[in-house]
Amino acid sequence: MILVRKIFGKISLKLIGVVSATAIIIIGVYSYFNVTSQSDVLLAEVERHANQLSESVKNSTRYVMLLNQRDHIQEMINRIGKDPAIDNVRILNKEGEIIYSAHPEDIGKMLDKQAESCYACHAENKALEKLPIQQRTRIFKTHSDSSRILGIINPIYNEKSCSLADCHAHYANAKVLGVLDITISLSEVDEQIRQNEIREILFAVIAITAIGFIIGFFVKRWVDHPVRELVSATDQVAAGNLNYIIKNLSNDELGTLGKSFNNMIKKLDETSQQLYQSTKMASLGQLAAGVAHEINNPLTGVLTYSSFLLKRTKDNPQMQEDLNVIVRETMRSREIVKGLLDFARQSTPKKSSIDVNDIINHAIAVVNNQLKLNKVNLVKEFDSSLPKITADVNQIQQVFLNLFVNGIDAIGQNGGTLTVKTSQISLSPRGITQIKNAGCSKTHSLIDIEHKIGGMPSLKMKIKSNGNEGYVNIDPIYGNHRHYFGIAFDNNSNVNLACPVCDISFIDKNSKCPECGGPTYKIQIPNQGFIEGCASFKDNWQKWDFVDRAGVKKFVEINVTDSGCGIPSENLNKIFEPFFTTKGQRGTGLGLSVIWGIIDNHNGSITVESKLSVGTTFSVRLPQNDLLRSI
Amino acid sequence: MKEEVKILIIDDEEVVINSISKIAISEGYSVDPVLDAFSALQKISSSKYDLIICDIMLPGMDGFQFLAELESKRIETPVIMTTGYSTIENAVKSLYTGAIEFIPKPFTVDEMISVISRGLKYNSIMKLKKSNNDSILIVPCPAKYYRLGYSGWMNKEHDGSVLIGATDSFIKTIDLIKKIELASVNEKLTQATPAVKFETVDGLVHQLYSVISGIILASNERLIDEPELLEKDPYFDGWIYRLVPTELDYEMKLLIPCSSDRS
Numbered sequence: 033m034i035l036v037r038k039i040f041g042k043i044s045l046k047l048i049g050v051v052s053a054t055a056i057i058i059i060g061v062y063s064y065f066n067v068t069s070q071s072d073v074l075l076a077e078v079e080r081h082a083n084q085l086s087e088s089v090k091n092s093t094r095y096v097m098l099l100n101q102r103d104h105i106q107e108m109i110n111r112i113g114k115d116p117a118i119d120n121v122r123i124l125n126k127e128g129e130i131i132y133s134a135h136p137e138d139i140g141k142m143l144d145k146q147a148e149s150c151y152a153c154h155a156e157n158k159a160l161e162k163l164p165i166q167q168r169t170r171i172f173k174t175h176s177d178s179s180r181i182l183g184i185i186n187p188i189y190n191e192k193s194c195s196l197a198d199c200h201a202h203y204a205n206a207k208v209l210g211v212l213d214i215t216i217s218l219s220e221v222d223e224q225i226r227q228n229e230i231r232e233i234l235f236a237v238i239a240i241t242a243i244g245f246i247i248g249f250f251v252k253r254w255v256d257h258p259v260r261e262l263v264s265a266t267d268q269v270a271a272g273n274l275n276y277i278i279k280n281l282s283n284d285e286l287g288t289l290g291k292s293f294n295n296m297i298k299k300l301d302e303t304s305q306q307l308y309q310s311t312k313m314a315s316l317g318q319l320a321a322g323v324a325h326e327i328n329n330p331l332t333g334v335l336t337y338s339s340f341l342l343k344r345t346k347d348n349p350q351m352q353e354d355l356n357v358i359v360r361e362t363m364r365s366r367e368i369v370k371g372l373l374d375f376a377r378q379s380t381p382k383k384s385s386i387d388v389n390d391i392i393n394h395a396i397a398v399v400n401n402q403l404k405l406n407k408v409n410l411v412k413e414f415d416s417s418l419p420k421i422t423a424d425v426n427q428i429q430q431v432f433l434n435l436f437v438n439g440i441d442a443i444g445q446n447g448g449t450l451t452v453k454t455s456q457i458s459l460s461p462r463g464i465t466q467i468k469n470a471g472c473s474k475t476h477s478l479i480d481i482e483h484k485i486g487g488m489p490s491l492k493m494k495i496k497s498n499g500n501e502g503y504v505n506i507d508p509i510y511g512n513h514r515h516y517f518g519i520a521f522d523n524n525s526n527v528n529l530a531c532p533v534c535d536i537s538f539i540d541k542n543s544k545c546p547e548c549g550g551p552t553y554k555i556q557i558p559n560q561g562f563i564e565g566c567a568s569f570k571d572n573w574q575k576w577d578f579v580d581r582a583g584v585k586k587f588v589e590i591n592v593t594d595s596g597c598g599i600p601s602e603n604l605n606k607i608f609e610p611f612f613t614t615k616g617q618r619g620t621g622l623g624l625s626v627i628w629g630i631i632d633n634h635n636g637s638i639t640v641e642s643k644l645s646v647g648t649t650f651s652v653r654l655p656q657n658d659l660l661r662s663i
Numbered sequence: 664m665k666e667e668v669k670i671l672i673i674d675d676e677e678v679v680i681n682s683i684s685k686i687a688i689s690e691g692y693s694v695d696p697v698l699d700a701f702s703a704l705q706k707i708s709s710s711k712y713d714l715i716i717c718d719i720m721l722p723g724m725d726g727f728q729f730l731a732e733l734e735s736k737r738i739e740t741p742v743i744m745t746t747g748y749s750t751i752e753n754a755v756k757s758l759y760t761g762a763i764e765f766i767p768k769p770f771t772v773d774e775m776i777s778v779i780s781r782g783l784k785y786n787s788i789m790k791l792k793k794s795n796n797d798s799i800l801i802v803p804c805p806a807k808y809y810r811l812g813y814s815g816w817m818n819k820e821h822d823g824s825v826l827i828g829a830t831d832s833f834i835k836t837i838d839l840i841k842k843i844e845l846a847s848v849n850e851k852l853t854q855a856t857p858a859v860k861f862e863t864v865d866g867l868v869h870q871l872y873s874v875i876s877g878i879i880l881a882s883n884e885r886l887i888d889e890p891e892l893l894e895k896d897p898y899f900d901g902w903i904y905r906l907v908p909t910e911l912d913y914e915m916k917l918l919i920p921c922s923s924d925r926s
Contacts, residue, residue, distance in 0.1 A: 322747060328747030329676045332771035336682035339690070339772040359771075366769050373750055384912035426909060449715065 044251040055243045063232040071225045079169050086186040086214045106132050119215040179219035186212040258286040274301040302639050320372040327369050333364045385420045388588050397434040406440050408446030415454045421654050427630045435592045435625050435650050442596025451593040458584040462511030465579050470532035470555050496528040513572045523570045529553045547571040586656035598644040668692045673703045674718040686775045690832050700724035712740050719746035730760045754855035758812030759917045777867045784836040794862045802831040809918035817874040827874045828902045838863035840890040847883045854914050875914045877906030
């Protein structure tokens with residue numbers, strides 16, 4: 033049953049089935065009408081032929097009849113009746129008596145008015161005298177298994193010479209004297225019709241099979257293969273291979289689907305790169321700050337005690353000299369640590385309300401000379417209604433300065449175009465807002481750095497269900513549900529979620545999941561309200577009022593496009609790495625990684641698209657209203 | 664012989680406590696070291712101190728919470744903040760929340776001695792102010808000015824530049840100025856980092872923090888020859904630097920408006 037469903041569940045087979053059924057119906061109807069019309073034509077031809085024959089017989093016997101030479105007539109009929117195609121030739125008188133016949137044993141027999149040869153005229157009580165040819169013919173079978181026979185009757189009308197002849201055989205007032213009845217065997221015609229039918233059926237079967245195979249071939253080629261390719265691509269991506277690209281894309285809709293799939297994976301790759309970078313930068317900053325703090329305390333001791341020793345040994349120049357080295361080097365260490373702290377400090381932007389268009393104009397003013405020197409044509413496409421954003425003026429200016437200088441460098445000496453475009457975009461908070469902090473009512477943090485989902489620390493809770501106890505890691509992106517269950521859990525309603533440190537339950541007893549009616553959890557997000565969700569995990573209901581209330585997240589987007597040399601794709605995901613440079617001795621490799629850090633600290637994002645020898649576009653997105661800034 | 668001066672030292676690191684104690688004792692002060700803010704509050708409730716030196720990163724209650732606690736208990740003993748996590752943010756926040764001085768670790772002996780001396784002087788002025796209610800011992804800064812803690816002021820000029828200088832309270836806490844060491848024009852100053860060095864006749868070197876960040880447009884050369892200008896007219900003729908501010912809007916958030924001193 034499953035196998036059957038599997039086979040017939042396939043899109044290609046469904047298509048082949050539908051097309052074949054249509055072909056069967058069309059070809060079947062066509063063949064049916066074709067065969068019937070052919071038989072009709074054949075029969076009509078036979079009929080015409082029979083009629084001609086009947087007229088010929090009548091005409092050639094006319095004179096002999098007038099002479100009343102009965103033997104002669106009988107001889108003629110016998111001869112005609114010998115033709116194998118002719119079944120019988122009979123002449124009947126008005127009373128129905130067979131006068132002549134190709135079968136001599138029939139002569140003298142009487143035919144009833146109900147006999148098939150008489151019925152056409154004698155159906156009514158009063159006999160008809162004239163009939164059109166179609167009604168004078170009849171097709172019948174003598175036995176049920178004999179071949180068909182076509183009969184044609186031809187009335188023999190009275191003529192003057194018949195009643196005035198010497199023999200005075202007929203009365204002058206009779207109109208019809210008798211009938212000539214010729215029957216022709218249709219076995220040959222029937223054989224031909226049967227062969228026609230066989231031919232038509234053969235043709236139909238071959239045509240339908242051919243259509244099935246042709247459709248099957250192209251469906252396999254145009255639908256089956258690309259779909260299978262897509263499925264394997266999704267499997268690859270699910271397994272974590274974000275560099276997978278679907279090749280050999282066609283120009284049809286499936287090709288477009290493949291293209292947008294590739295695009296999606298590219299974007300996904302970029303995002304995860306960003307996350308990776310963000311975590312790296314953040315941990316580097318944290319490390320620097322931590323090291324600074326830890327080292328400064330012992331340095332205090334060293335500096336104080338060596339200074340005191342200096343004071344105490346004023347009479348010992350040798351020792352003074354050594355101690356001075358200690359003091360000097362400790363002071364140097366102090367400066368090094370200060371440098372580390374300054375590096376960590378980069379990560380805290382000093383925010384005020386700024387107009388991005390203004391900032392860009394300032395940055396352009398700085399590089400104006402360089403633009404002229406390199407014959408770069410600057411195109412500004414500013415959205416004049418751009419709202420102000422909360423950001424660090426200097427840092428944002430640094431970002432654009434860097435991007436402009438990079439663009440000019442990429443264009444080189446031969447001139448080109450640098451386009452700067454600003455615009456506003458809106459994105460839904462679901463699927464992009466990260467839960468960066470969460471705790472129980474005793475402020476134990478739920479953030480689990482050890483277990484990351486999508487590259488970000490997850491929310492860890494204790495889960496108890498049906499006597500099982502373990503941990504669950506909740507997806508930190510609001511609206512995403514890539515949760516990880518540490519225990520076997522079958523999405524049931526008998527569940528308890530609790531703080532892993534103090535066991536306080538997160539189940540909200542006053543609330544039911546609006547989708548499944550099961551229990552819900554409610555977790556506090558410091559300064560950002562509560563996040564609620566379905567605790568039985570039967571459905572994906574989740575609600576974060578604080579974020580939802582802010583509605584869609586609005587961003588200011590700035591695109592900087594240069595018509596330069598472009599970035600090779602193998603370098604594209606490395607350009608935001610610290611110390612990656614293609615400028616050799618000229619660059620430090622810190623520019624883009626610093627830009628990246630700045631944008632990330634503003635809760636924005638930066639992405640790059642590039643085509644070799646066509647150009648590069650950097651897209652910077654900065655949040656418009658910073659109410660949701662996570663602390 | 665000096666009157667007994669008691670300093671409360673709060674730091675969770677033994678070596679830091681020992682260092683500060685050693686410096687204070689060498690100057691003839693008596694010290695009381697504690698390892699956290701809770702025991703410090705207990706100590707304060709039982710005995711009086713002339714000065715408190717407090718770390719920011721403390722177990723349980725941190726330095727900022729401790730400052731808030733002091734304010735809610737109306738304890739006016741001056742507090743000097745210190746930390747190994749010596750960021751500008753921490754410095755500015757300390758001064759904004761009521762500390763009179765901020766000294767980053769590691770400090771030299773001389774730096775610590777100068778800071779302690781200023782703190783104690785400030786304490787005695789405040790005591791004096793309390794006992795003679797009417798007399799104006801310190802000239803407050805003009806109403807439209809802003810100050811960083813108690814020591815430096817800034818004023819936005821019409822042309823967009825900013826003047827910075829030392830407040831009268833800072834000048835009153837140091838001895839007669841012997842020599843002033845100014846930074847040169849075009850140098851960049853960062854908020855809450857040393858901007859001027861004053862050498863006083865008692866042999867100490869005092870550093871004044873820059874009130875805001877900016878590039879020096881001009882410095883008041885007159886001060887080099889007439890340091891007494893600072894004492895005579897600290898808010899007008901005694902200005903120190905004229906700056907082109909770099910992050911004015913952001914930095915002004917943690918400055919105290921001088922108008923608040925008059926209520």
